[in-house]
Amino acid sequence: MSSVKVAVRVRPFNNREIGRQAKCVISMKDKTTAIQNPKQSKDVKAFNFDYSYWSHTNEQDPNFAGQSKVYQDIGEEMLQHAFEGYNVCIFAYGQTGAGKSYTMMGKPEPRDQQGIIPQLCEELFDKIKTQESKDLQFSVEVSYMEIYCERVRDLLNPKNKGNLRVREHPLLGPYVEDLSKLAVTSFNEINTLMDEGNKARTVAATNMNETSSRSHAVFTVVFTQKRHDEMTDLTTEKVAKISLVDLAGSERANATGAKGDRLKEGANINKSLTTLGKVIHALAESSQSGSKKRKKSDFIPYRDSVLTWLLRENLGGNSKTAMIAALSPADINYEETLSTLRYADRAKQIVCKAVVNEDPNARLIRELKEEVHRLKDLLKSEGLADLVDCPASPSDSGQRIMTPRNEDAMEQLRASEKLIAELNETWEEKLKKTELVKQEREAALAELGVALDGTGITIGVCSPKNTPHLVNLNEDPLMSECLLYYIKPGIMKVGSTHADIILSGPHIRDHHCTFESREKNGEIIVTVTPEKGATIFVNGKTVEGPLLLKTGHRVILGKNHVFRFNHPEQARQEREKTPSTETPVGEPVDWTFAQMELLEKQGIDMKLEMEKRLLAMEEQYRREKEEADQLLEQQRLDYESKLQALQSQVERASLLSGCTTPEYSTDDEQGESEPSWTEKEYQIAQWAFVKWRYHQFTSLRDDLWGNAIFLKEANAISVELKKKVQFQFVLLTDTMYSPLPPDLMPPDVASDQPYPRTIVAVEVHDLKNGATHYWTLDKLRQRLELMREMYDSTAEMTTTSAADCPVESLTGGDPFYDRFPWFRLVGRAFVYLSNLLYPVGIVHRVAVVSEKGDVRGWLRVAVQHVTDDDAPDCTGGVCQTGTARIAFNQEELQKKIDAENEAEANIPSGEELRIVEGQDDEEANEASAAAAAAAAAGGDGQMTSAEEEGEEEDSWVQFMKEHPHLKLGTTFTFRVTLLQASGIPPEYADVFCQFNFLHRHDEAFSTEPLKNTGKGPPLGFYHVQNISVVVTKSFIEYIRSQPLVFEVFGHYQQHPLHMQAKEEVMIQRRMPRTFPQSLPLAKPVPSPRHGRVPTTPNLNMTHCSYDLLGWWEICELGPSGEYIAAVVDHSDEKPCQGVFMLHQGIQRRIRVTLVHEPGQDVVWKGVKEVVIGWPTIRPKSTKDMKSLRKRLLYGRIRNKLEVKGPDGEVSALSLNICSQGYLYPPHDLRVFYQFEAAWDSSLHNSKLLNRVTPYREKVYMTVSAYIELDNCAQPACITKDLCLTIHSRDARLSQPRSLRSLFGSGYYRSPDSNRVSSVYELSLKHSSPEGSPGVQRRRRRVLDTSTTYVRGEENLAGWRPRGDSLIFEHQWELEKLTRLEQVERVRHLLLLREKMGIVSGEEGQEKKWILGEGDDDTVDRQISLLDKCLKLWSMEPLQLYVEDTDVDDYDDDDPTGMTRSVSTPVLSSTLVENSPQHSPAKSPVPPPPLGAADSEGPLPEGVAVPVLPPLPPDSTDDNPDHQALYIPAVEEIRVSPVVSRKGYLNFLEEKTSGWIKRWVVVRRPYVYMYNNEKDPVERGLINLATAQVEYSEDQQAMLKTPNTFSVCTKHRGFLLQTLGDKDVHDWLYAINPLLAGTIRSKLARRAAYLRI
16 A cells, blocks of 8 residues: 655746746745745745655756656656556646646657656666566557547547547446557657647647647556566566546636637536546545545545546556646746645545556456356347347347347447457557558548658658649648649549549539549550539630640639649650740749639630729719718708707797696686786896796707717727827806807807806817817817728728827828917916006006916016106016007997896896806706896886986096096006016916907907026016007996906927927826715615605705714624624724624614704604615625626616515515604704614525625625605605624624724723714705606706717726716816906905005004994994804704894904904805795794603793604694695715814803813714714714804903804804814814915904004
């Protein structure tokens, strides 16, 4: 008994591993092999083997083990065992490309690269030569087979093309039937057979190995020793079976990239290797047990695979076995290498029982004869003696009926007789059989036109020296002269069937022709004779009778088979004579020559035929194109007429829908008279008409989604043509900072349009030239047509890419590029001229703003009035000596101003509106309606036009008295001095500036360009321009409200023609203002009982909104019988804010607590249903993450109420409600609503919930609660994704050590920390009739073409066209531009006020105005501040928000503002709507507390009563129709990852007696409150979007509490105190940056004044 010898060998890095910069993780020392985990350097696993070969380095390494070293240790030992008479087996195992075939076979040259098999065979014959004698004879037989896809193939016999059967004999064991066993006498013969077998072996290329073995190869050598004993005259034999196995490598489909047949091959390889592993494992287990009794569990699955079945004796049987494990050293193959080492470690434990095979043939022949006799007796007893005597007669056996038992006996008898015949073969017979097989192989190859030399090596196609023959001619030169047909003496038939030369094709007959070869006058002649109707051409001429062939003739059989006739004797004779006249000299005789000869001889002019066919095709194309154009034009006209009809119909319907209602019939309308409108009502109607005229049929979303397919196609073509151009949607609005150029202005825009026009354009990023262009959608379509033509014609063009073309070609006819100007616009600035009303000179410092609203620099401009006595100042700069005369035409300027202010003029209330097309205009509509209503209410006090003209004249007279220097008709001169420019980006080299009036774009005043380096002092223009104007009313109106426009231009340094252009500029896309979500928000789970709540966004008006804080707990039944909250691991807060750690097999309940501010609109009636969706596994890779995103998004959207998931579980499980109701915690005014639902996880029938969760795996599920609210038509759906892990029932769960140390040892003992929180926004929206035109218009579906596939879309790498988010981002940009314009206007006014105060010399008055001295209303101001503070801390929570805190109530004589309260909303846009809950008259009345229901009378003063949820409305209401129904909409709010500020703050809330210290984290737009720093659960929140922050020093002085500021929400107020003086500004900046900036500015102003 001996164990399997195991050796491991590590190879060098291959090209794939070198390319991926792999690192070596294998180390060897003596017989120990260690592997290191690349992810964990301390994780090292060591294994001990018999041999460890280090072949990773080269031969210079002293530890390097080459092929000879491996053979000396393993091959020589196994060969010695074979000479002793033992069966021997060597097999190599490892992953694909690990070096198995190299170890076993190696390379033929040089000799030191040969593997174990060649070296063993060579040494075998060397030993035979040295030991062979008269008394000792040796014989060697070889067989070579492969196991491909579990089928056995013979690699040495070409006749055995099919699959061989594997059978099992009781004595011989498994064997392959009809497998060739060839006798060899030398190493050259065995080497030749080995080479032939290797060529026939199945190999293929994969990503891991270019010559990957796709089958298991078994090379078997049967070594027989015959020894004759002269004394006993007996001959004994020793037969050793040497099995050399080269296994196919184990592989992974994703690593090898296998597809199709390769994938099927890999599956079969892995199947057989898996079975081999099971066998090795079972043998190792049985060897370790040492028990003689074989158990049922010790079954070894040999027959599960053909490989293990054939190697049964070599694995744990009668064999000396050695295993070589080939290893890959790379860290990228760590898993496969570790699996191979474990594989080899198990194989080391196998014990084999090898015995010497002495004289097996005699014993076997005797046993086979006895078996044959037994089978014959059995058949004779059955009455089948005649079949026994003649077993090969199929006719007799087919006539009589045989039982299955008889058939098995007959088959066994024939198999035994065949084995006896093989064993009785003599050595000479075996040699003859080998020679016969060799001749058959050569004959088979000769039939294919392949010739062999004497040694059996293939030498290719050879031309005989004497025999006439035909060689083929092919259109492909490489395929020509590859087939050779000998014309033997006699008659040879050619045809498609039953012929000597078989050809196929449509024009080949069954008997096509005959070739006759005979000898005449000592010379062999060949004659071709066609059969009747056969097509034969010789040298282009038709052959109708016998024709004598000469060497070089071109023979065409049919129309496809072209041959050249070669006669070696005639060729030699003709070379001695002159060349043949029929074969031109110098032109090669090939297939083309034969075809052209055929056409010429047959009288066919190929060029003329092609021209005729081309003309016919052109005529057909022209005719079909005209028909198609006519049809397309007719369809276009039809569609245009239909569109016009539909458009007129829609316009009529929309006008009628606005003034008619279904309540009134046509008859009633005819009977009524037309209503009389006042002038104010006409103005309101005119304003509404103008608004809807420009906005009713405009939708930016239609343009974005409808043209997305064109944008996607343009980007795809750009990527495929390697154009460095990117296209993306952009919104452009005609504003002062970004006026639309004429080529982008739509043609249908009226000149008197009241609102700025917003268009959808295409932003073209020229990444090569660093330029940005804007195209209209029509231009995009036109260019796209040219792009398609360029894409289609790329195959005909040269391979020169756009990157190699010069710049001139880029700006020429290439549809991807546009011409770019030398100078580019840096930005615009505006300087107001109202200081000219008071002849005061002002030096402005204005911001240069780009079209995107970014500040790109600053300009210093001086504007002053010039008298005739003033001399121009030319010191330090350039002086413009001349004076420009500008005429202000009253009509032209008034038309410009009226066009910009028409919207404001038409609104009766004078309120300013700015409308962006495509946005949600609900708030604007509400404001407009309110303004119109206010105007209508004041219509009675309206003045007539005559009175207005009179007042206007009086005002002008008064103006002339106050400003005598601006007398109408006089000449007024002022000077504009452009001083300096600073902060201009350094990428603009040459910078110049020009300025002009708004209505005179063509008359601009420009400076000289200056070099800009971005360093050093500012750019000094010092350009002076005097402007003379005749004073008119239009000029005065202009300087009152309109500015001068300054435009700064610069030469872009990254221009491709500029000398400093060294690299390309990548134009980065502006980052969005929102942050991406880690996982998509949870989608509601459909209710199995009540159906699905609509999830489409409700576009109706919002009645009110509340912020909900949800606490989710999973409770488990404890030993005391109570439900205890399960432990929550808060270390992984994303995306579910914690992981529930549950026990297996325990009853559970889900507890949900909702917390919000009190209000009469939110009254929880009860929980309708709680449902849970199917669980999913947490992903382990990026690919699984994508699939998880898809399942989370779409997995719960179903068509039926009960849907089976992929694992068979119910996708939506409804839970039973156990309890529900309100909670009343003490000292907390908020509303707490809690409910519990019983959850039996076994009802899901999911393995994820029934088993213990494996390590590093989590289970996700979605819970949805449907809760009914009072005054709501449908329940509100609150959804949450929960993350959990299942542990064993007896496991003791606690927080991880890191969390325990982080959060403290005592805090987590509190049960309220075992919960996860979530934030929701509950909005109650007004319900509207389904048939309302406004509802139908808002719910109109937009044609989305962004998901339509275009060619080449897969190359865009995730690029998507912009959608609705672009509209909201553009609104923010417009808001930013508007604020910048307002800031410049206010800065000018403040500067003018300061300048006027200094010039007038009223320093005492100014000081009094600033400090507030001499103010007689000081007491009133203090009373007002006191009243405000009392209201702030009033016991009524809603009074804080309702009270007016307008700054106009305070003293206007305090410019610093530090004595007044600074109050500003965080987002003014969110405070537009006035919800009904803001009214103090509708504040809810809380019910009495528990236990006080029977008491009567009011509560005593000073007793704090908790605020309870409002009572539901009385069911006995007399007017139930008055109660409105709302539609609830719940949206989960993801916590922002950006923390603006965190720390401790002291809180003083309403109805509390002292300060409370809390940990506060500011994540805009929310402020989250915690009990302390280690608290993982949010205890409260403040929505900064609907809150007001106030800071006042007077308030601090009155309360005698420093470092305080207040935050007022819709429902309550908070007084906050910081822990230090320096933290006040930081906290204010984190909560409200605008308020903090205002305070800092006023502090700076006061400090500056005090310094004065």
